[in-house]
Amino acid sequence: MTTKQRNSRRLLATAVLVALAAPGMAFAQTAKEAELEARVAQLEAQIQTLLQGQQQQQESISQAQTRLDQVQVAQPAAAPLQSKPILANPDAVFTYGGFIKFDAMVTDTSDGAIAEGSAGRLFYVPSTIPVTANGAEPDSDPYTDFHAAFSRFWFAADHTTEGGDKFRAYIEADMYGGGSANLGNEVSTNTHGVTLRQAFVTWNSWLAGQTWSNFQDVAALPEAVDFVGVTEGTTFVRQAQIRYTSGPFSVALENPHTTVSNITTAARNNAGGSDSLPDLTARYVMKGDWGHFSAAGLLRQLKSGDETATGAAVSLSGRFNIGANDDIRWMANYGSGIGRYLGFGLGADSVVDANGNLHAQDGAGGFVAWRHAFNGKLRSNLMYSVAEFDNDRSLVGWGPGSFAATERAQSFHANLIYSPFPKLDIGAEIGWGQRELEDNRKGDLKRIQTTVKYTF
Structure with a gap:
């Protein structure tokens, strides 16, 4: 004590x-x-x-x-619930985005209505403009379509190794996949399926997967309320490929697919399936504060059954900045066997003559567009687009198919786009399009289209 x-x-x-x-x-x-x-x-x-x-x-x-x-x-530490990380690559950086796009349009076609379910009811596709067989112009009223099929989302994962190697995985989809069974109609649900747009991986200078063709200059496309706007004059293809890029130069091997027109029978075969060599594309791009300029080339083997032909084409495009509020965007394309790459396949790549021989078909097209910004929220675009194909009648004479083949298509578009808030666009566009056949018959399209688009 x-x-x-x-x-x-x-x-x-x-x-x-x-x-x-x-x-x-x-x-x-x-x-x-x-x-x-x-x-x-x-x-x-x-x-x-x-x-x-x-x-x-x-x-x-x-x-x-x-x-x-x-x-x-x-006492030893309790065993973890899992022995490996949930993420296969815990150092990856994930990003996502997309937009919601609502389109409303009123269409008036001179030679009858575009068929329900056709792509031409959702956006401007010149090959769907009706042209009547006898040249008569049926009396048809304008028709209205609403949809949100071009709403889109994407997801990407980026990773850089300790050694400095860069990897990216990218996938993109929209709702332009058509309906599901009986649910995809305008009676009840207006269902649209998810469509794969892009899916590729890049590592350093290499790319493998599905993306825009190396022959296409996406950066030159104008801002349209329509899905494309300058459809007939632009190259427009997404497909699987393997690509190598070094600075401003890129080269790619891309999925081959030959479309064939039989002028004698007026039949068009878009199925392909017999191609054996990939399409070869190459591109060179120059960039600066003034804008950009691009030159691209295409070399193809066209094939139908045992018959083959060679296709080659060139595409020049760019954007020129004019001050702070204006720019000019343009494209010019020409070549043999260019049909599938131009205007959503407006013309065929090749033609089979009366003797069954395969010939590459020549085609040309282009567009020019002027963009003007009135201020930080309001801007407008004026566009003209054209494409033309050489349906060589000397191969088969004046067969019925030569009359039905598309010779020329052109269109004008003008729009106003207002952005009251960042990433919210409200637009209105008027458009006029025309398709002309080899025998000079023509069909016209007039359309007023509005859109609401929010990008996230």
């Missing part, structure tokens, strides 16, 4: 003694003194017992805590 504890005990005992003895101080040295001393001794013993019990309790708690710490240190 410490000195402090003994002093405390004596002080407490003395206090108790005084409290008990005070009433009888006048009778000191009485017979009860012995009894009082006995009671003080008893209280002192009880206090001593309480203090010892408290000390023992504190020691027991300290010993138990020490044993618990020893057990925790000795």
Whole structure:
């Protein structure tokens, strides 16, 4: 027992003694003194017992805590729920984005309505403009279409290794996949299927997968309310390929597919399937504050059955900035076997003559567009686009198919696009298009289109 504890005990005992003895101080040295001393001794013993019990309790708690710490240190860590990270590449950086696009349009075609379910009801496709067989123009009323089929989303994963190698995986889809069974009509649900647009991987200078053709200059396309706008005059193909890029130069081997027109029977075969060599494309791009200029080349083997032909084409394009608020965007294309790459396959790549021989078909097309920004929120675009194909009548004479083949298509578009908030576009566009056949019959299209687009 410490000195402090003994002093405390004596002080407490003395206090108790005084409290008990005070009433009888006048009778000191009485017979009860012995009894009082006995009671003080008893209280002192009880206090001593309480203090010892408290000390023992504190020691027991300290010993138990020490044993618990020893057990925790000795016990092995619990096994994780999984032995590997959830992500195959935990260092990857994931990004995503896309937009929601609502389109509403009123269309008036001179030679009857474009068929329901046709792509031409969703956006401007010159090959779908009706042209009547006898040249008569049937009396048809304008028709209205609403849809959100071109809404889009994309997802990307980027990773750079410790050695500096750069990798990217990219996938993109929209809703332009058509309906599902009986649900994809305008009676009830207007269902559209998800469509794969792009899916590729890049590592350093290499690309493998599906993306825009190396023959196409996406950066030269004007801003249209329509899905494309300058459809007939632009190269427009997405397909699987393997590409190598070194600075401004790129070269690619791309998926081959030959479209064939039989002028004698007026039949068009887009199925392909017998191609054996990939399409070869190459591109060179120059960029600066003034804009950009691009030159691309295409070399193809065209094949139908056992028959083959060679196709070759060139595409020049670019954008020239004129001050801070204006630019000119343009493209010019020419070649043999260019049909599938131009204007959504407006013309065929090749023609089979009366003897079954395959010939590459010549085609040319281009567009020019002027963009003007009135201010940071309002801008406009004026566009003209044209394409023309050489349906060589000398191959088969004046067969019925030569009359039905498309010789020329052209269109004008003008729009206003307003962005009241960042990434929200509200636009309106008027357009006129015309398709002309080899026998000079023509069909016209007039369209007013509006859109609401939010990019995220």
